[in-house]
Amino acid sequence: MRLPAFWTVHGATMDGMRLRGTAWATAGMLLAVAIGCTGGGSEGAPEASPTSTRAPSEQPRTTPAPASTPADPVSLPALMQRKHTGSGLRLGAVLDRTSAYTRYAVTYEANGLTISGIMNIPEGKGPFPALVLAHGYIDPDVYFSGQGLPREQDRLARSGYVVLHTDYRNHARSDDDPDNDVGLRLGYTEDVIGAALALRDSGRPEIDGDRIGLFGRSMGGGVVYNTLVVAPGLFDAAVVYAPVSARPEENIDHFQRPEGDPLVTEIEEKHGTPEENPAFWRAVSPLTYVDRVTEPLLIQHGTADDTCPLTWSRQVAAAFEKAGRDVELRAHAGEGHTFGPRWPASMATTEAFFARHLR
Numbered sequence: 309m310r311l312p313a314f315w316t317v318h319g320a321t322m323d324g325m326r327l328r329g330t331a332w333a334t335a336g337m338l339l340a341v342a343i344g345c346t347g348g349g350s351e352g353a354p355e356a357s358p359t360s361t362r363a364p365s366e367q368p369r370t371t372p373a374p375a376s377t378p379a380d381p382v383s384l385p386a387l388m389q390r391k392h393t394g395s396g397l398r399l400g401a402v403l404d405r406t407s408a409y410t411r412y413a414v415t416y417e418a419n420g421l422t423i424s425g426i427m428n429i430p431e432g433k434g435p436f437p438a439l440v441l442a443h444g445y446i447d448p449d450v451y452f453s454g455q456g457l458p459r460e461q462d463r464l465a466r467s468g469y470v471v472l473h474t475d476y477r478n479h480a481r482s483d484d485d486p487d488n489d490v491g492l493r494l495g496y497t498e499d500v501i502g503a504a505l506a507l508r509d510s511g512r513p514e515i516d517g518d519r520i521g522l523f524g525r526s527m528g529g530g531v532v533y534n535t536l537v538v539a540p541g542l543f544d545a546a547v548v549y550a551p552v553s554a555r556p557e558e559n560i561d562h563f564q565r566p567e568g569d570p571l572v573t574e575i576e577e578k579h580g581t582p583e584e585n586p587a588f589w590r591a592v593s594p595l596t597y598v599d600r601v602t603e604p605l606l607i608q609h610g611t612a613d614d615t616c617p618l619t620w621s622r623q624v625a626a627a628f629e630k631a632g633r634d635v636e637l638r639a640h641a642g643e644g645h646t647f648g649p650r651w652p653a654s655m656a657t658t659e660a661f662f663a664r665h666l667r
Contacts (some may be wrong), residue, residue, distance in 0.1 A: 382491045382579065383591040387538050388600075392498065394418050394505025397512070399427065403454075407431070409465040413453065414472070415481070418502020421495075424481035425474045425503070426454035428465035429514050437519035437666040438470040440503045440543075442496070444526030446479075453480035459651070460523065467659050470515050474503045490574050492556055492592055497534045504542050519666045522603075523658070525549035526616060526645070529607075530559070533624065536605065537597040545665035547606045547658050550613050550645050553620045554595045554627075557582045595627050604634040606661045608654050610643025636661075 379385035400413040409428045416423055430436050441464075443456030454461070454473050465471045476496045477485040488495040500522070508517035522543040524532035529551020536546060553559050564572050582589045590596050605628060609621040621637055628635035638657060640650045647654060 380588060380591060382494065383588070384534065384538055384594065384597055385591060387494060387497070388597075390419075392419055392501050392505065392539070394502030394507075395509045397506040397510040411461075411465075416503060416506035418477075418499045418506070421477055421483040421485065421499075422481075423474055423477060423483070423499050423502060424453055424479075425472060426461070427473070428461055428471040430465055430468050430470065432468075434470075434514040435516035436468055436470045436514060437516050437521065437662075438472060438507050439464055439521045439523050439662070440500055440507070441471060441473040442500050442522070442524035442528030442531040443473065443476075444524075444528050448478050451475070451479045456528075457523075457525065460525075460655070463655055464523070464659075469521075469662070470507075472503055472507060474499050489571055490578055492575070494534075497531050497538065500531055500535050501539050501542060504539075520544060521662050521666050522546040523548075524551070527552055529616075530554070532605075533594040536601045536603055537594040538600075540600050540602040543603055545604050545606075545662060547608070547661060548621075549608045549647065549654070550610065550616050551607065551621060551624070552616050554624050555589075555593050557589050558620075595624070598627050598633065599631045601628065601631075601633050604661075604665055605636070606658065607635065607637045608640065608647075608657070609637065610640045610645065610647060610650075612642050613645045615645040 379389060394416060396415070396417040398415050400415065402410060403413055403426065404411040409430045412427045412429065414425050414427045416425075441457050441460060446456055453475050457473060461471050461473055475482050476499050477483055478488055478495075482499075485495050504520050504522075507515055507520055510517070520543055522532055522535060523546070524530075525548065529548035530553075532546050532548050533551070533554050535542070553562070560572055560575070579585060579588050607621045607625060609616075609618050611618055618639060621639075625635050625637040638654070640647070640654060643650050643654075
């Protein structure tokens with residue numbers, strides 16, 4: 309698909325976005341706070357923490373796009389108002405060659421930071437549609453470039469997609485952002501938006517910049533939710549696996565508070581608790597802005613997931629449906645957080661979904 313006139317791909321700058329059909333809207337972003345949902349593939353799921361008994365600070369609802377007045381810098385409205393940039397996609401060392409694709413180390417620029425990652429480019433004549441992959445939580449101190457989604461990277465490249473797996477800021481060879489954690493990791497979503505803009509701006513003949521999908525699992529599912537509400541029209545379709553809650557305070561209660569994470573105190577000293585400052589917590593939940601979403605969303609979740617409860621995905625699906633958005637929830641009987649026996653079938657569903665919306 310073509311970018312509208314008010315899109316400026318100039319080192320790719322996101323001044324606005326195309327909506328499906330006849331509507332148009334502007335963009336920005338946020339990220340989920342979960343500490344405990346790992347990436348897929350070879351990573352094992354951590355032991356589940358007790359689920360919070362706190363009542364949610366908001367019910368799923370919709371709200372119009374924010375006005376142009378300045379918003380709290382740690383909020384979705386602030387990220388919607390921001391002018392995002394992504395450019396400078398550079399292929400580095402060849403990490404692997406297979407009969408189906410070549411794997412490269414890559415870097416790109418996102419809002420002034422250099423972000424690292426890996427890219428699989430299929431063999432054959434392009435241009436190929438592209439997918440941005442958002443991995444789950446892995447401690448940045450032990451994370452290595454491209455970690456978290458090895459099965460997905462391989463399979464999707466073999467299916468004919470250019471696969472760009474972003475490392476996020478503070479990971480691998482990416483630049484540091486010391487305020488990212490207290491800022492509810494909003495920056496991870498900036499990195500995903502920058503990845504899509506860098507793909508569009510790359511000029512590489514292998515990449516079809518008019519066909520880009522988004523794939524995230526676990527914490528990366530939260531990145532996807534926030535990207536969809538902040539940057540409507542940037543991607544063509546999105547898939548999430550075993551995603552975290554769309555309410556950041558619920559992720560804090562579920563993952564961080566039971567572990568005594570000192571970051572919880574820092575966050576609440578800066579932003580207040582949901583009881584003290586409910587407006588702040590509403591403004592960092594994608595459920596508050598679900599009516600901005602324009603892309604079809606597929607959610608895949610196991611019924612036996614004891615890391616990210618299936619209930620979280622059911623709540624998101626219900627909110628999307630209530631807002632009249634295109635969403636499908638696939639619940640896989642007996643599957644846990646990382647998926648096992650049903651992973652191949654679930655990926656076939658994912659590939660069919662992307663084929664409908666990106667080809």
